[in-house]
Amino acid sequence: MKKQLLFASLSMFISAFCFGQALNLPVTFENTTPNYYALTDFGGTASEIIVDPTNSANHVAKTIKTATAETWAGTTVGGTVGFATPVPFAPGSTLMRVRVWSPTSGTPIRLKVEAANDPTISVETEAVTTVASAWDTLIFNFSNQAAGTAPINFANSYNKASIFFNFGTTGAIAGEKTYYWDDMEFYVGPPPPAVNLPVTFENATLNYGLTDFGGTVSEITIDPANPTNHVAKTIKTATAETWAGTTVGGTAGFANPVPFAAGSTKMSVRVWSPTSGTPVRLKVEASNDPTISVETEANTTLASAWQILVFDFSNQAPGTAPLNLAKSYNKASIFFNFGTTGAIAGEKTYYWDDMYFGVYTDVNNLNALNNNVSVYPNPAENNLYIRSNTTLSKVAVYNVLGARVKEYGNVAQSVNVSDLATGVYNIKITDTNGKTFTSMFMKK
Numbered sequence: 488m489k490k491q492l493l494f495a496s497l498s499m500f501i502s503a504f505c506f507g508q509a510l511n512l513p514v515t516f517e518n519t520t521p522n523y524y525a526l527t528d529f530g531g532t533a534s535e536i537i538v539d540p541t542n543s544a545n546h547v548a549k550t551i552k553t554a555t556a557e558t559w560a561g562t563t564v565g566g567t568v569g570f571a572t573p574v575p576f577a578p579g580s581t582l583m584r585v586r587v588w589s590p591t592s593g594t595p596i597r598l599k600v601e602a603a604n605d606p607t608i609s610v611e612t613e614a615v616t617t618v619a620s621a622w623d624t625l626i627f628n629f630s631n632q633a634a635g636t637a638p639i640n641f642a643n644s645y646n647k648a649s650i651f652f653n654f655g656t657t658g659a660i661a662g663e664k665t666y667y668w669d670d671m672e673f674y675v676g677p678p679p680p681a682v683n684l685p686v687t688f689e690n691a692t693l694n695y696g697l698t699d700f701g702g703t704v705s706e707i708t709i710d711p712a713n714p715t716n717h718v719a720k721t722i723k724t725a726t727a728e729t730w731a732g733t734t735v736g737g738t739a740g741f742a743n744p745v746p747f748a749a750g751s752t753k754m755s756v757r758v759w760s761p762t763s764g765t766p767v768r769l770k771v772e773a774s775n776d777p778t779i780s781v782e783t784e785a786n787t788t789l790a791s792a793w794q795i796l797v798f799d800f801s802n803q804a805p806g807t808a809p810l811n812l813a814k815s816y817n818k819a820s821i822f823f824n825f826g827t828t829g830a831i832a833g834e835k836t837y838y839w840d841d842m843y844f845g846v847y848t849d850v851n852n853l854n855a856l857n858n859n860v861s862v863y864p865n866p867a868e869n870n871l872y873i874r875s876n877t878t879l880s881k882v883a884v885y886n887v888l889g890a891r892v893k894e895y896g897n898v899a900q901s902v903n904v905s906d907l908a909t910g911v912y913n914i915k916i917t918d919t920n921g922k923t924f925t926s927m928f929m930k931k
Contacts, residue, residue, distance in 0.1 A: 509571035512583075513672035514564055516546040524548075525566030531556030531658055540667070541588075541622065547669040550650075556658030561597070561651035564671065569603035569647030574673055581630040581639060582674040585650065587623050588667035589616040592706045593697040595737065597654035598627040600645035608643045611636040613654065613738045615696045619706070624670075625694075626679050631739040634777055655700065660726070681742030684754075686735055686842040688717040695719075696737025702727030702829055711838070712759075712793060718840040721821075727829030732768070732822035735842065740774035740818030745844055747812055752801040755846045756821065758794065759838035760787040768825035769798040771816040779814050782807040784825065788885045793838075794913050795927040797846055846911050846929070862914060866929035869905040871914070873898065878919045885913045904930055 539545035601609035614625035710716035765787040772780035785796040884893040
């Protein structure tokens with residue numbers, strides 16, 4: 488018996504000495520035992536543990552998503568064995584977090600946990616990077632599973648994790664890129680604030696989950712026309728597809744569905760386009776079922792200026808499903824110059840902001856696009872007054888379909904709008920120097 492105990496103790500000592508302690512969360516990459524973390528690449532990634540390029544006292548994992556990588560290329564930690572102890576998921580405790588360094592913001596990072604002995608037992612979720620070329624702590628909520636994947640089942644045991652950088656995009660499209668990651672852990676704490684309408688890009692603590700597809704590149708930036716305002720900037724690259732676009736809210740979408748109802752089927756987005764007559768498509772869908780969706784379009788009427796586009800989902804785009812008020816739509820994507828490739832149109836930059844349900848009528852934020860011009864009252868009944876410290880040459884009024892309905896020359900302080908039908912209009916004001924100012928008003 489003593490020999491057996493001695494042999495068992497010796498075996499445990501040899502195992503611990505040779506192989507280190509069993510792998511468990513948190514994963515910090517500070518254990519120097521060879522192959523302790525058993526990083527296993529698949530689909531075209533190449534990973535290793537290195538000294539943190541930003542902190543020589545720290546070790547991190549470096550993952551290259553190569554130019555030949557698949558959409559699903561990723562890296563498993565723990566090899567085929569996984570963690571010694573399952574991730575302790577429970578109702579109300581479904582979070583993990585990973586510290587990530589990405590060369591681009593708006594990059595979708597997918598995290599997958601599974602049973603090491605049964606790959607059919609798994610759950611996947613995503614988070615989106617919010618900064619470029621800097622460390623970012625991402626929180627993954629497994630109660631919000633990725634579309635088309637299985638929901639979390641608390642009766643199952645998940646003891647293996649894999650991470651996927653820029654999930655859904657091949658290396659051939661994105662080009663070879665290098666990512667770093669560290670500090671993978673089970674997280675007990677409040678989930679990050681949820682994205683909801685209206686989307687204004689003014690909450691610095693909120694991950695708006697901008698997710699590009701088809702050849703767009705998006706980030707949140709300072710409004711070029713107003714340094715006190717934040718907006719989304721979307722580049723439709725020269726290699727973009729006809730359907731290239733950007734989703735807000737990532738895979739989870741909005742916390743609350745868009746409150747469509749009979750007679751209330753409109754959303755509005757403030758956009759800046761380098762060209763007028765550009766078709767902008769807006770799509771809403773169910774985050775857990777992409778077959779439930781509705782799409783509609785509006786055209787820009789101004790070039791290189793802000794304007795509000797109103798999207799009426801009771802007028803769906805040709806060939807797309809109609810709005811079904813019995814369904815729940817909690818995810819939105821925007822497509823600039825829909826239907827035209829980047830190869831034909833050339834690379835172009837767009838800005839967008841203030842995604843609202845209904846029609847955005849905040850006169851304080853939208854009428855004063857700069858300090859030179861403002862219009863009032865809003866709504867207007869008979870006369871629309873123009874406050875300006877510059878001399879004006881003309882004013883044009885457009886309906887929500889982009890058609891010019893009125894034009895005024897030799898403008899002084901007001902224009903008569905009494906003959907306009909009740910509704911929402913965009914107004915373009917031009918001064919004698921050729922500079923234009925745009926706004927929106929409602930006609931009673």
